[in-house]
Amino acid sequence: MASRLVPIAGLMCMLLSIAARAETLIDPTRPPAQINSIATPIASQVVGPPPSGLQSILISKTRRAAIIDGKTIALGQLYGESRLVEVSESSVVLMDSHGRRVLKLFPEVSLVKKVEISPSTLPAHGVQTDQNNNPPVKHKEKK
Numbered sequence: 001m002a003s004r005l006v007p008i009a010g011l012m013c014m015l016l017s018i019a020a021r022a023e024t025l026i027d028p029t030r031p032p033a034q035i036n037s038i039a040t041p042i043a044s045q046v047v048g049p050p051p052s053g054l055q056s057i058l059i060s061k062t063r064r065a066a067i068i069d070g071k072t073i074a075l076g077q078l079y080g081e082s083r084l085v086e087v088s089e090s091s092v093v094l095m096d097s098h099g100r101r102v103l104k105l106f107p108e109v110s111l112v113k114k115v116e117i118s119p120s121t122l123p124a125h126g127v128q129t130d131q132n133n134n135p136p137v138k139h140k141e142k143k
Helices: 002-020
Strands: 054-059 064-068 071-074 082-087 091-096 099-104
Touching (some): 064 082
């Protein structure tokens, strides 16, 4: 009986050693190490300079302001030698002795006007239109 248990015990040891070598799975919901690391204090982390230019626009019933280079500038206040003279939803205007300068919140985005397309300008292939703009008709089933 003992001679039969030795091969089985050897097989079990081999299977357990394979399982022990298995790779541990990483939790996909775990935050990145730089966020989760408590060992590195925030003050010692290298932080680049803040982004320059217009960063945010603040508009309320009683106040209009812009955050430029990390500083909050209210409408009418000076930013360096320039005065903030206009605040809109997407841009601000600074005025100085050199003239007018517009800062856009999203400079790489340009707005385009929506153009209505009539059915006659659509290509004939692949587009089925009802020229009379009639709604679909329900047909009664014949019994």
